[in-house]
Amino acid sequence: MNTPVRHLPLLAALLLAAVAFGCGQKEIVCPAGGQLRLSVAFEWDKAPGARVEGMTLYFFPEDDGGKIWRFDIAGSEGGAVDIPAGNYRMIAVNNDLPGVTFSGAGTFATFSANAVPAGGDSLLIPTGTLYSAVVDHIAFTPCGVTYSKPDGCSKECPAGLVRCSPDTASVVYNVYIRSVDGLERLKSAVASINGVASSLTLCDDATGSGSGAIVLRLAAASGFPLAGSTSGFDTANAPVTLTLTVVRTDGKAFTKKFNISRHALNHGTAHHVDIYIDEMDIPDYSDSPGDDGDDVDMSVIVDGWNVIEIDL
Structure with missing residues (x-):
């Protein structure tokens, strides 16, 4: 009855081999040139109701000598990509905005979204709604993937699935004028x-x-005599002004410019900025604009901009 004893060394060797190649081994390296299948799922809990035609993924290597990988994924649900095992930081953005270009993709820290110029006088094309997500410290091996969530917690998935939640990276700017006197004289x-x-x-x-x-x-x-909406990035580290321009039915134009404090615009936190103007008077036909188009008789009441309301 000593047969089992003779097979113990062989059994022990097989167990050791199984442990060495198990998913608990952190030093597993994908063979040179090999590709592994990684799935990415987009969860829209931070931007409910978002509609995008597609997303682009950028994988920035944390390993020395690693390559940057870029993938386009149709739709809003996610998809699978083939990428070498390694350590990455990922940025995801929607790719359906003609008003946005991208630059600085050579590094994770410099990758930027840019508003498209509309012509002279520093005019910018409205960006549309830009969505972005960052997934940090992705460690991808043949045994699965681990990554850091925005709250700092680590997530592990043996199936090689990364979940990310794109959030709004742009701002919707709305202007509402509650009352307009002389609306019949207004052309635009x-x-x-x-x-x-x-x-x-x-x-x-x-x-x-x-x-x-x-x-x-x-x-x-929306029940207002005059209202409008556009989109762009947040306010920069610069003075912020609002300029109203009205054209009367006789073709004469009037402008009024106001300074808006960056504090009132709640810089860096708002996805929507609503500016409410209480009253505006369209100048009578007897009034003419000055040489620069600015007319002091164009009355606009905004209560010192205390009526600016921020929708977070």
């Missing part, structure tokens, strides 16, 4: 917001130093 009206950042870094949503202006047309909407 626009508002421009100057001091909006022209870029932001995607790893931390920090706005760049450059700024420009975004323009929104005003028309009757």
